[in-house]
Amino acid sequence: MTGRENDDQWLSEITLASALAMMQNNGVSEVLYKVLPKNANSKNQVYLGGQDPSQFSKLPTGEMTAHLSVSEKSGSHEAVFQAALDFYWLTDEGQLAPAPHAKMIFYPQYPEVRFSGFLKGCKHAPSTFWAKEKRGTEPGRILLLGLGNEKKVIGLTLPPEAPATKEILATGPHARYEVFGILPMAGEEEVEDGFVELMRHLCRIHDMGFVSSRRLDPSGALVPCTSSNCNGNTLEALLGIRSNGYSLPDFMGWEIKARQLKSVDNPSSTVVTLFTPEPTTGIYAEDGIEAFIRRFGYPDRRGRDDRLNFGGIHKGGQPAHHLTGLRLILDGYDPSAPKEYLSTGAILLMDATDTVAAGWSFAKLMSHWKEKHAQAAYVPCQQLLIPARQYRYGRKILLGEGAEFGLLLKAFYEGRVYYDPGIKLEGESTPKPKWKKRSQFRVASVDLPTLYEKSRIVDACDISKASW
Structure with missing residues (x-):
C-alpha cells in the first residue's frame, strides 16, 4: 500500500470514540452522518435530498449566489443556487485540512440539494474513499459532518471496515435530520425526537410563570436584558441558547421565535417580523441610504422638524404607496408555477418610471430563509413592566415545517408577506x-x-394530541 491509500489507512482503523473525540477537540458539539451509496464519489456530487436548502439550516453556509447551468439532457439554461461551506477534513493528527471549494448546490428545477467541491484543493482529503478508480464506488462508507464550531463544518470519511462504521450501524437507528442520522456525543443521552424535547422544555418554561428579563452572553453567563425586545433573548436563555452572531437554528434544529401578546392564555393575531435584509440593488444599494431617503422619503407625519421618513406597508400586487410612490413587484416569478423562479430574480421597489429604488435578489432572500425557517416554533409571550421587566410564555405553540422558498415568493405575490420599513433621516x-x-x-x-x-x-x- 503506497501513496494516498497509505495516508488514508488510519480511517480503516478508527473507533467511534476516537472519531467523536477528534471532533470534540475541534469544537464540534453535534455530529451528523450519512451512509453513502455507490454513486457518491469524486465524479458525482453527494445527494442531500430535500426540496429546498432551508431543510438543511443546521449546515452553516455562506450566502446563496445565483448561477445558470446548461442541462446535459436538454441543453437549456437552468437556475442553480450555490453557497460556500467553510469545510475541513480531519487529518490523522486531529488537525483541520481546509477544502476551499466545498459548497452546497440547490437545483430548484428538480428540486434537490447536493454537496460538492469537498475534495478539490485539499491536500489531505480522504480521496482513497472517494476516487471512482479506487474505493469511491463501495457501498457502506459513512460521511461524518461535525457542527458547532462557529460556521465550520468538519468532515470525516469512514470506510465499511472501520470499527467506527460498524459501531454506528450496530447502535442505530439514531435520531434523524433529513437524510442524516445524529450521533450522540460522549456523555450525552441520545434524544430520539427533537420535537418532544423542545415541547418538554417549553412546558417547563410555561410552568415557571413570569420570569425576569435575561439573556445568556457568548460565554454562557446569565446577564440582565434591558431593551424592549428582550422577549426572544429571555426565552433563548431559558432554553440554554447563548447570544451569538450566527443566524442558525436555535434548539435542536428548531428556530424559536417569541410572539408578544396581551395574553398568552387567549392568543390573538399579531405581526411577525420574518427577517431584516438590506437591499442588494437599486438606488438604495448603489447611491446609499441618504440619497434613497431624500428621493423617496417624506416629511415626518407627526410634525417632527427636519426629519424625513421612509415607511409604510408595500405589498405585491398593490398600487404604489401613496407616500413613497413605490410599488413592490416580483421580477422572475411566475405565479402559475409557484415553485419555479429565475436565479436572477428579485423583489423590487419601483417608481412610476420603472426606476428600481431598492431590490433584494432571490439569492439574498434565500440565504436568510435557509438559515432560519425550515422548522420554526412561535411561542406566545406576555410582558410585565412593573416592578421590572418580566415575561411569561404560553403553552400553545404554533409550529411550521417545510419552509420552501417558493412558498415565501407565493406569499409575497399574494401580499401576505410584505415590506414594512422604518427608515429615517x-x-x-x-x-x-x-x-x-x-x-x-x-x-x-x-x-x-x-x-x-x-x-x-x-x-x-399535552403533545399526546399533536398531529399534522
Whole structure:
C-alpha cells in the first residue's frame, strides 16, 4: 500500500470514540452522518435530498449566489443556487485540512440539494474513499459532518471496515435530520425526537410563570436584558441558547421565535417580523441610504422638524404607496408555477418610471430563509413592566415545517408577506444628517401557515394530541 491509500489507512482503523473525540477537540458539539451509496464519489456530487436548502439550516453556509447551468439532457439554461461551506477534513493528527471549494448546490428545477467541491484543493482529503478508480464506488462508507464550531463544518470519511462504521450501524437507528442520522456525543443521552424535547422544555418554561428579563452572553453567563425586545433573548436563555452572531437554528434544529401578546392564555393575531435584509440593488444599494431617503422619503407625519421618513406597508400586487410612490413587484416569478423562479430574480421597489429604488435578489432572500425557517416554533409571550421587566410564555405553540422558498415568493405575490420599513433621516437640512436603517419583511401571524408545507398548534404540555 503506497501513496494516498497509505495516508488514508488510519480511517480503516478508527473507533467511534476516537472519531467523536477528534471532533470534540475541534469544537464540534453535534455530529451528523450519512451512509453513502455507490454513486457518491469524486465524479458525482453527494445527494442531500430535500426540496429546498432551508431543510438543511443546521449546515452553516455562506450566502446563496445565483448561477445558470446548461442541462446535459436538454441543453437549456437552468437556475442553480450555490453557497460556500467553510469545510475541513480531519487529518490523522486531529488537525483541520481546509477544502476551499466545498459548497452546497440547490437545483430548484428538480428540486434537490447536493454537496460538492469537498475534495478539490485539499491536500489531505480522504480521496482513497472517494476516487471512482479506487474505493469511491463501495457501498457502506459513512460521511461524518461535525457542527458547532462557529460556521465550520468538519468532515470525516469512514470506510465499511472501520470499527467506527460498524459501531454506528450496530447502535442505530439514531435520531434523524433529513437524510442524516445524529450521533450522540460522549456523555450525552441520545434524544430520539427533537420535537418532544423542545415541547418538554417549553412546558417547563410555561410552568415557571413570569420570569425576569435575561439573556445568556457568548460565554454562557446569565446577564440582565434591558431593551424592549428582550422577549426572544429571555426565552433563548431559558432554553440554554447563548447570544451569538450566527443566524442558525436555535434548539435542536428548531428556530424559536417569541410572539408578544396581551395574553398568552387567549392568543390573538399579531405581526411577525420574518427577517431584516438590506437591499442588494437599486438606488438604495448603489447611491446609499441618504440619497434613497431624500428621493423617496417624506416629511415626518407627526410634525417632527427636519426629519424625513421612509415607511409604510408595500405589498405585491398593490398600487404604489401613496407616500413613497413605490410599488413592490416580483421580477422572475411566475405565479402559475409557484415553485419555479429565475436565479436572477428579485423583489423590487419601483417608481412610476420603472426606476428600481431598492431590490433584494432571490439569492439574498434565500440565504436568510435557509438559515432560519425550515422548522420554526412561535411561542406566545406576555410582558410585565412593573416592578421590572418580566415575561411569561404560553403553552400553545404554533409550529411550521417545510419552509420552501417558493412558498415565501407565493406569499409575497399574494401580499401576505410584505415590506414594512422604518427608515429615517434626522437633521436632514444639516451638514451631517443622521440616518437609521430598518428594512423588514413581515407577516400577520394568521398567515404564517402559508409559509410552510405543514403547520399546527400544539399544547406543549399535552403533545399526546399533536398531529399534522
